[in-house]
Amino acid sequence: MNAAEPIVLEVKDLRAYLYTRWGVVRAVDGVSFALGEGETLGLVGESGCGKTMTGLSILRLLPEPAGRIVQGQVLLEGENLVTKSEAEMRRVRGRRISMILQDPQTSLNPVFTVGDQLVEALRMLHTDGERALSHRAEEALRRVKVAAPEQRMRAYPHQMSGGMKQRVVGAIAVAGEPRVLIADEPTTALDVTIQLQYLTLLKEIQARTRLAMLFITHDFGIVARMCDRVAVMYAGRIVESGPTRALFRNPRHPYTEALMASVPRMEASVERLPSIEGQPPPLHDLPVGCRFAPRCRYADDRCRREYPPTFPIGPAHEAACWRVEPSPSSR
Ligand SMILES: Nc1ncnc2c1ncn2[C@@H]1O[C@H](COP(=O)(O)OP(=O)(O)OP(=O)(O)O)[C@@H](O)[C@H]1O
Numbered sequence: 261m262n263a264a265e266p267i268v269l270e271v272k273d274l275r276a277y278l279y280t281r282w283g284v285v286r287a288v289d290g291v292s293f294a295l296g297e298g299e300t301l302g303l304v305g306e307s308g309c310g311k312t313m314t315g316l317s318i319l320r321l322l323p324e325p326a327g328r329i330v331q332g333q334v335l336l337e338g339e340n341l342v343t344k345s346e347a348e349m350r351r352v353r354g355r356r357i358s359m360i361l362q363d364p365q366t367s368l369n370p371v372f373t374v375g376d377q378l379v380e381a382l383r384m385l386h387t388d389g390e391r392a393l394s395h396r397a398e399e400a401l402r403r404v405k406v407a408a409p410e411q412r413m414r415a416y417p418h419q420m421s422g423g424m425k426q427r428v429v430g431a432i433a434v435a436g437e438p439r440v441l442i443a444d445e446p447t448t449a450l451d452v453t454i455q456l457q458y459l460t461l462l463k464e465i466q467a468r469t470r471l472a473m474l475f476i477t478h479d480f481g482i483v484a485r486m487c488d489r490v491a492v493m494y495a496g497r498i499v500e501s502g503p504t505r506a507l508f509r510n511p512r513h514p515y516t517e518a519l520m521a522s523v524p525r526m527e528a529s530v531e532r533l534p535s536i537e538g539q540p541p542p543l544h545d546l547p548v549g550c551r552f553a554p555r556c557r558y559a560d561d562r563c564r565r566e567y568p569p570t571f572p573i574g575p576a577h578e579a580a581c582w583r584v585e586p587s588p589s590s591r
């Protein structure tokens with residue numbers, strides 16, 4: 261992160277657990293990162309590693325009653341959200357932090373028109389009358405480049421394409437001019453061309469509003485396009501983070517290395533990502549040492565015994581792996 265950018269969001273040692281009948285699922289288990297104004301941090305990792313739960317805990321929207329934040333801080337412009345009341349959180353959501361979910365289908369209500377849903381979202385933010393709200397809604401659609409917004413206002417979600425719906429969701433998310441946007445795989449449901457347009461749109465909104473973005477994705481192509489920095493998550497923790505370019509050029513955690521190796525090259529017509537051998541450990545039954553050790557080809561006894569601390573690698577680049585421990589002479 262550029263040191264000149266003021267930090268907007270800082271997450272410190274966040275732990276969010278789900279109390280299920282199988283046991284305690286440590287979905288977020290000591291996650292820390294900071295996000296600067298106008299910056300995009302990519303959060304990547306295999307399915308089930310805790311990316312969505314990280315986003316939901318920041319907004320205090322964990323599944324009820326199973327989910328609970330058990331430790332840590334979420335500092336939004338210095339204010340800790342973890343200790344806020346539900347009423348206070350309602351004034352934070354949508355206004356200061358917003359989230360776009362993976363599937364626009366689940367974010368829009370099929371029985372109301374797009375206009376109604378936008379107006380309802382805007383009503384939470386403004387004290388205007390109906391006419392003015394309706395005007396604002398049209399404006400919001402125009403800003404996310406929906407053509408003929410006055411007609412679209414009367415459409416129902418099922419009458420719109422996936423890309424169009426995701427634009428509407430985006431319009432709702434940024435209507436309150438939040439400082440932080442958490443985008444949870446916002447383009448997964450879209451085809452490639454529409455995906456690209458949507459990503460460009462998010463970048464434009466960000467350039468205009470200096471939004472700080474936490475961008476959750478599986479896709480390293482999207483990371484390269486969108487993110488200034490990347491955090492790689494494995495089994496509830498961030499195992500490596502750094503500037504995008506440094507991480508691509510010099511991945512140091514064996515898990516990052518394996519993820520990178522599984523990225524198909526542009527020229528190859530690979531339909532599916534070759535996956536990393538083995539499975540991540542279940543989050544309700546984690547090994548004592550490094551969580552990646554059972555799948556790691558470099559793992560030794562210490563790895564299986566002790567979880568490695570985070571070691572510095574380069575400017576803003578660090579990894580939690582015993583292999584990157586600086587030798588005593590270089591410390
Ligand atoms: N409602 C729930 N109740 C219990 N456990 C849950 C619930 N939702 C998610 N989990 C568990 O929490 C863990 C983290 O899930 P999360 O959705 O954050 O993963 P993710 O990294 O976003 O995965 P994906 O890439 O598939 O979206 C998983 O082990 C998941 O099984």
Ligand SMILES: [Mg+2]
Pocket residue numbers: 311312313444
């Ligand atoms: Mg998810």
